[in-house]
Amino acid sequence: MLSLWLRRLSIDRIVRSRKHETSTPLVVTGKRGNVEVLTAADDAARRLGLTPGLALAQARAMHPGIDVVAEDVETDTALLDSIADWCLRYTPLVACDMPDGLLLDISGCAHLYGGERELIADLSGRLEKSGFAYSLAIAGTIGSAWAAARYGEPASYACGEERSVLAPLPLSALRLPPPTVASLARVGLKRIGDIVNLPRAPLTARFGSDVLRQLDRALGHEHEPLTPRLPVAPYVTEQRFPEPIAREEDVLAVTVRLARRLQSALERGGDGARRIELSLFRTDGVVRRIAAGTSRPLRNPGDIQALFVERLAALADALDPGFGFDMVRLSVLVAEPCPPEQIGIAGGEDAAEFCRLIDRLSARLGPRRVCRLVAQDSHIPELAETALPAQAVNGDAGWSTFRRYRSEVDLPPRPLRLLARPEPIEAVAEVPDGPPLRFRWRRALHEVIAAEGPERIEGIWWSEHGGPARDYFRVEDKSGLRFWLFRAGLYRDLSDGAGAPAWFLHGTFA
């Protein structure tokens, strides 16, 4: 377990964003309770005795010349997230340790860098180049790595010797709340070594179970789960480059090579990819993640490449390579069982071609823009069908059930196009329950010459918010335009105190 502590995260962020260096002491302030206090201070400010926790007014009184910046927690979190993304190059299991740390589960990954010490060297080299103050430690458990990173020797390495590393550290290194630490200090227990050999029962009785649980976790007697920031992909393959690549063609060529490797892994597992992500690691630490979905489990490298051709085209110039990418990773985020490929069976080729088209369009325009109609189990016209992303719809989408229903009940004519929500119209009817004589829709007046109806569609009467019953009419105006409109509410229900029935236009006929 590797714990990384960026001890001056917000200060480093501000310094990095500035164009030129200044020697003015820099502090970051935020409101705690009713007081504006320092939340972070750079080295120059610390030398002046300005430590986090000090009230801003007091700090200003001591040193009027300091540079004060308001804290920005959201940007700090975003920065931490992007560093976490970048750390994905070391291991897929990266967790954010708020507010300014990261936890990396590097078990089984360190040998890729030639060992844990080499991995530390690589990580620290890159962090130093980017201008972050950090301290890190590797240990067998989350708790001991955390403690060693914050309170131990810099870049310490404590696998298998947690007990001796932890013993001299203060109790706050156990991630205990400050009141507990204070009350332990009151009875003379200041270091972890002080409580390791104490009888457990009195300690729990007096200070709560938290103390011993944290100690057990740090020593590895109790398991502590790590919650990765991103779900771990079932299939991952990656390629590192000694010389960074920048051209789009190169990225695509690498994608095909990675896809070929994925293909054999997917075949072994009997899976196909439903959602694929391409991560591009830029040399300066920015990670670009591009995901694409598919409409059926996919294995073919050519198809996978075609998806990313569209995704990159949709990005236009946004694939900013900077000084180039030094690592490319292709991961299957969602895999689904997929039967072995069959080739050359008549009809199958057409369906595959169709799926490829859907995937290509969805990748370029976005999955929500490529839709298919799905019949729903409702009698309210606007709820009877919905448009869902075509990638998510399989089979006949409920329409065979609809056809059976239609043949049974002899459904009256339905419009060719239905408005997303009924639009209110001003209508004049000859008799209260009859069709309108004329109506105004979108500022145009339509004289009705023929009408058919009503077709009564009851509201959802079992629900309070079901809406009133509707009387639908099929009307034709003077110029031959045909509309589907309805009166919401019936005159028989007027006595209930509801408003007068209103007219709506819901669709158009061919």
Place this chain on the structure above:
Amino acid sequence: MIEQLRQRLQALQKTPGVEGRPGTLPFGIPVIDTMLGGGLTRSALHEIAATGEAHLPATAGFALAVAKRAAPSPRLFWVSEDMAFAESGLPHGAGLDALGLAPEQLVMVSATHRRDLLWAMEEALRCGAITVVIGEMRAGAIDSVAIRRLSLAAVESGTLALLLRTEPPNDASTAVTRWIVGAMPSTTSGAPRVAVQIVRNRRGPTGTWILEWSDSDGQFILATHAQPLAAPALDRPHRQVA
């Protein structure tokens, strides 16, 4: 040598749409079919414009009726601009079903830009697994190069491409036919009627008719003898066109 090059040039210069693969979609109305040389060319681009924006539903209905003739259960691609779906409404599955089209075969694509719309149409046309591609366009000129590309794609894959437009265009186009369709008041029978006009036809003649949708036949039938009442010139055997 020069003769050879000339021949090659001629082969490359063939106008898209006309010398496509054989295959036409007859309307089942002799007058129109003869005028089109047997019916609508299957692997080609056709423009269908509404007489005005209000008549768009009738135009869409006509286009779908044409699409229905392409196959018993055509795989339909309906590409449209965002605003078009918002203003005119999404195609309604129950309505399509009543027209005899299978709603599960319909894929709707909404594009933000005209550029995306044309791209999506071209991709669908080149795919080969689609029977009919309908592109719905609001007012405004369209790139003639894009139209030409669509025509070529339709010819190559043998897919029927229909371009719906909200108002009668008068720009040049490589489309094989251009139709103007508007709704007409129905008679006492209540069957929907449309006024159909061919304003451009690669094969020559043009004409105007009033068609009536016949629910029992599931197709349009000729409602009137619109002008011209005399038989068109091409019916004379010694003056056969093409």
